[in-house]
Amino acid sequence: MKYNYDPMYTIDTFRRLVNVPSIVGYYVQMNPVIEEMAKELGYSVTYDHKSTPYITVDGIDNSKTILVGAHLDTIGMVVRSIDKDGMIRVRQVGGVNYNSLEGETVTIYTRDGRAYTGLMACQSHSVHVFDDARTLERNENTMMVILDEKITCKEDVVALGIQHGDPVCPDPRCQFTPNGYLKSRFIDDKAAAACAFTTLKYLADNNLKPKYRTMFAFPYSEEIGIGGTYVPEGVSEYIAIDIGLIGPDYDGNEHCVTICAKDNATPYDYELTSRLIETAKRAGLNYAVDIFYRYGTDGSASLRAGNNLRAAAFGMPVWCSHGMERTHIDSLNNTTDLLTAYVLGE
Numbered sequence: 209m210k211y212n213y214d215p216m217y218t219i220d221t222f223r224r225l226v227n228v229p230s231i232v233g234y235y236v237q238m239n240p241v242i243e244e245m246a247k248e249l250g251y252s253v254t255y256d257h258k259s260t261p262y263i264t265v266d267g268i269d270n271s272k273t274i275l276v277g278a279h280l281d282t283i284g285m286v287v288r289s290i291d292k293d294g295m296i297r298v299r300q301v302g303g304v305n306y307n308s309l310e311g312e313t314v315t316i317y318t319r320d321g322r323a324y325t326g327l328m329a330c331q332s333h334s335v336h337v338f339d340d341a342r343t344l345e346r347n348e349n350t351m352m353v354i355l356d357e358k359i360t361c362k363e364d365v366v367a368l369g370i371q372h373g374d375p376v377c378p379d380p381r382c383q384f385t386p387n388g389y390l391k392s393r394f395i396d397d398k399a400a401a402a403c404a405f406t407t408l409k410y411l412a413d414n415n416l417k418p419k420y421r422t423m424f425a426f427p428y429s430e431e432i433g434i435g436g437t438y439v440p441e442g443v444s445e446y447i448a449i450d451i452g453l454i455g456p457d458y459d460g461n462e463h464c465v466t467i468c469a470k471d472n473a474t475p476y477d478y479e480l481t482s483r484l485i486e487t488a489k490r491a492g493l494n495y496a497v498d499i500f501y502r503y504g505t506d507g508s509a510s511l512r513a514g515n516n517l518r519a520a521a522f523g524m525p526v527w528c529s530h531g532m533e534r535t536h537i538d539s540l541n542n543t544t545d546l547l548t549a550y551v552l553g554e
Contacts, residue, residue, distance in 0.1 A: 210491045210545040213410045218540050219384055221245070222402035226394050229315065229377035231284025232301040235259045235428045237317075238280055242426060245405060249412045256438060260427045263408065267420040274445040275423045276547065277506045278400035279430035282393070283530055285376040287316065288348070290366065294359035295352040296326070298376050302431030306346040308531035313379045314353055318369040326353040328378070381532065388537040389462075395526050395533040400449035401426055403524075403544040410548055419553030427506055436506030437513035445480060445518050448507030449547060451533075452498065452525035459496040460525035462535040465542035468521040470499040473508045477518035484520055484550065491549045493542050496525075522546060 224245070230238040242261045243253045253261045283302035290296055296316070300306075312328045331350050332338035344350055353376060359365060382392035390399070404424050411418065423443065427435035436446060452458075452466030460466035467484050469476060481497075488495040507519035524539035 210493065211410055211548050213406055213413075213544070215537055215541055217409060218402045218406045218544060219390065219537065221405050222390070222392075222399050223382055225280070225398040225401055226380040226382050226392055229317065229375065230280050230282060230428065231375050231377050232281045232429055232431050234317075234375045235280070242280075249405070249409050251408060251412070256440070258428070258438060260425055260438075262440070263424040265408070265411065265418055265422045265424070267418045267422060269419060270421040272420040272444055273423060273442045274420050274447065274551070275425055275439065275443045276404060276447045276449060276551065277425045277427060277436055278404045278449045279397045279428070279435050279506055280401055280426045281428040281431050281435065282396070282398070283431050284378060285314075287370060287372050287374045287376060289372065290362045290370070291352070292362055294361055294365050295354060296365065296370070297352055298348055300348055303530050305530050306348065306351050308528070309351070309378055310346055315377050315379070316353070316370055317375045317377065319371070319374065320369050322369050324355055324357060324368060324370065326355040329354050389534060390537065390540070391532065391534045393532055395524070395535055396451040396529060397430065397449070399535065399540055400451070400523050400543070403449060403540055403547055406544045407548045407551060411551075416552065418551040422551050430506050430509070433504060433509055436508075436510035439510050439515045439517065443515075443517055445520075446507050446510045446515070447547075447550065448505035448519065448521040449543065450505045450521055450523045451529060452496075452523050453500050453503060453529060454525050454527055458498045458525070460498050461496070462525050462527065463538040463542075464494040464496050464525065465522055465539060465546050466496045466498050466525050468500055468505070469497055471504045471508050471521070472501055473504050474511055476507065476520045480518045480520040484522060484546065487549050487554065488546055490554070491545055493545055494538070495542065495546070
């Protein structure tokens with residue numbers, strides 16, 4: 209670890225964020241938490257019309273503005289329909305892997321402020337009952353939510369205030385082991401947001417300014433590919449902090465930070481990516497450079513939207529992306545170190 213900060217602040221911040229539901233487009237519970245966390249560090253929050261929170265920090269040189277983006281939206285579902293027997297059918301938002309959700313507890317949040325838990329199950333839910341219990345494909349046409357309520361019919365569900373479009377949020381099941389492994393849903397991308405807050409805390413604790421005016425953005429629609437499409441005026445660099453991947457083609461592992469040179473849409477800016485690589489070298493960080501398939505970030509979304517800026521991406525590699533993910537505190541530390549070095553211009 210290059211910088212003198214408490215890595216448990218990163219883990220505690222992740223726990224705080226991951227236990228607040230924020231599937232794609234659902235920001236009402238998370239934004240007050242972001243405001244509270246920013247206030248604790250002496251910062252304030254502003255919003256765009258998409259309810260994206262921003263923390264803006266003046267730089268030594270305000271003639272240039274950079275943006276660091278760490279999305280707060282997670283994959284999840286919404287209520288699609290209610291069967292006659294009261295079973296709830298869902299529609300996914302983002303790249304849900306239903307195989308990883310079978311047997312998980314979910315919570316449905318109604319528009320009038322109520323919350324109900326339930327079990328995510330396959331309609332062929334038992335090997336003792338259904339011949340195809342092991343073989344039926346798990347998808348949104350075969351999966352359902354069994355409410356933890358006394359339900360006999362659709363009308364019982366409607367009486368609870370549940371309606372089409374209500375968010376259905378899986379439990380994160382966060383665990384942090386004594387030897388430093390972080391296991392949880394939604395490491396993508398709340399671990400990146402935790403790293404961003406650790407950098408903000410380091411700046412505040414040491415009375416430091418970034419090299420340039422820096423905006424920390426926390427969008428809510430990365431998982432559907434549009435989180436970075438709006439960029440505030442004047443931003444010339446977009447750094448997306450997002451998960452890295454682990455697989456046969458990749459050099460990254462859960463102890464390093466991975467710099468993404470290309471995703472499924474576009475190569476990232478050559479000069480900016482090279483600058484990040486050189487920054488990682490100078491800082492003595494454990495890092496890798498990879499290209500990712502079936503993967504995108506708010507940085508590439510900002511480019512596809514036609515914004516006049518450079519974009520780059522890096523973050524902590526995880527096992528089992530969009531499922532029960534795992535990484536290590538080493539990776540979060542390396543990610544935070546690279547982010548801090550970048551914003552300080554070191």
